[in-house]
Amino acid sequence: MSPAKITNVPTNLITGFLGVGKTTAVRSLLERAPAGQRWAVLVNEFGEVAVDQAAVADPAAATVRELPGGCLCCTLGAPLRVTLARLLREARPDRLLIEPTGVGHPARVLDVLREEGFAEALDVRATVCLVDPRRLQEPKVTRHETFRDQVELADVLIGNKADLCSEAELAHFRGWAAEQFPPKARVATTRDGALDPAWLDARADPERKALFPGAHEHGHDHGHEPAAVAQPLPGQPVRRRNTGQGLDACGWLFHPQDGFDRDRLAEALRGIESADRVKGVFRCGDDWLLFDRAEGALSVRASAWRSDSRVECIARADRAPDWDAVESALLACRDRAQHPGEPRTTPP
Numbered sequence: 198m199s200p201a202k203i204t205n206v207p208t209n210l211i212t213g214f215l216g217v218g219k220t221t222a223v224r225s226l227l228e229r230a231p232a233g234q235r236w237a238v239l240v241n242e243f244g245e246v247a248v249d250q251a252a253v254a255d256p257a258a259a260t261v262r263e264l265p266g267g268c269l270c271c272t273l274g275a276p277l278r279v280t281l282a283r284l285l286r287e288a289r290p291d292r293l294l295i296e297p298t299g300v301g302h303p304a305r306v307l308d309v310l311r312e313e314g315f316a317e318a319l320d321v322r323a324t325v326c327l328v329d330p331r332r333l334q335e336p337k338v339t340r341h342e343t344f345r346d347q348v349e350l351a352d353v354l355i356g357n358k359a360d361l362c363s364e365a366e367l368a369h370f371r372g373w374a375a376e377q378f379p380p381k382a383r384v385a386t387t388r389d390g391a392l393d394p395a396w397l398d399a400r401a402d403p404e405r406k407a408l409f410p411g412a413h414e415h416g417h418d419h420g421h422e423p424a425a426v427a428q429p430l431p432g433q434p435v436r437r438r439n440t441g442q443g444l445d446a447c448g449w450l451f452h453p454q455d456g457f458d459r460d461r462l463a464e465a466l467r468g469i470e471s472a473d474r475v476k477g478v479f480r481c482g483d484d485w486l487l488f489d490r491a492e493g494a495l496s497v498r499a500s501a502w503r504s505d506s507r508v509e510c511i512a513r514a515d516r517a518p519d520w521d522a523v524e525s526a527l528l529a530c531r532d533r534a535q536h537p538g539e540p541r542t543t544p545p
């Protein structure tokens with residue numbers, strides 16, 4: 198056995214629907230990681246453009262890797278194993294957090310973490326599922342097979358966005374969480390995913406089983422390998438599209454020279470009304486800013502990302518925006534100073 202062998206890295210899966218606050222929780226946990234510990238994060242977003250990596254990137258003590266392109270459970274073959282093995286080898290983390298896409302099925306991810314190849318390297322601890330208590334009244338959510346399995350497989354169940362919930366909604370969440378069987382190791386409500394890092398060490402109960410292990414096997418028409426990334430040119434971003442499971446995601450990677458006007462961009466991102474989620478990092482002058490629109494509200498904050506501007510939009514497939522128009526609107530937000538005579542090109 199090599200002395201450098203990696204063993205028993207405490208590992209947690211952070212699950213929950215799109216927009217519930219998983220990445221916010223991961224950031225919050227990283228900020229409160231014990232001093233001197235190195236944590237690693239593997240994120241996977243539904244879209245093909247890796248924006249979460251930029252969103253989580255700030256904490257210096259963490260290594261963040263993103264596996265773009267569909268859902269973790271679809272990239273379960275070589276891409277997940279290879280990325281995970283490389284992340285462990287390079288980061289040699291004291292803890293690993295994995296955020297699968299909100300539409301992904303956690304059971305198969307857990308299976309990979311527990312399979313022979315990783316059983317020694319990883320010590321799988323509590324799976325933490327975040328839910329939005331306001332949405333527990335919606336049968337569309339509570340009957341959703343992926344949602345039910347996220348809840349079923351969770352050791353720790355968190356009602357997040359408590360600040361946006363009424364007392365009645367919070368009480369309903371607590372009652373519903375208490376009825377889960379087998380009982381959860383921990384139930385709590387949080388704001389901005391501010392979980393107590395100690396909850397991560399709750400025991401993972403391997404007896405928790407998916408109710409719908411096949412729930413995810415339908416409706417994909419994206420490739421099962423992350424697409425090779427083509428190179429954008431100034432004014433000619435690379436566009437990536439991913440559809441399936443009733444969702445239509447479209448993202449753009451811009452050339453590092455493309456800079457944007459903050460105000461016009463905010464207006465344009467608000468204007469993509471039929472997208473449920475819009476997330477991007479943009480260079481605006483000397484600043485790099487993370488724009489995040491969820492449930493209609495747009496937040497803007499500084500980002501540690503410095504590589505290129507990139508954005509990802511996710512919409513319901515039956516009301517997806519005209520992506521050509523979105524691309525034109527984004528390009529129109531570039532700094533007026535640059536490339537005044539540049540020809541408009543039609544995307545592939």
Ligand SMILES: Nc1nc2c(ncn2[C@@H]2O[C@H](COP(=O)(O)OP(=O)(O)O)[C@@H](O)[C@H]2O)c(=O)[nH]1
Nearest residue numbers: 215216217218219220221358388389390489491
């Ligand atoms: N008001 C409020 N907003 C939150 C809370 N947690 C997360 N958010 C916001 O919800 C949006 C989605 O959060 P994110 O962590 O990216 O969700 P994810 O898709 O599950 O990773 C972001 O704009 C967050 O700032 C919360 O507790 N309260």
Ligand SMILES: [Mg+2]
Nearest residue numbers: 219220249296
């Ligand atoms: Mg996220």
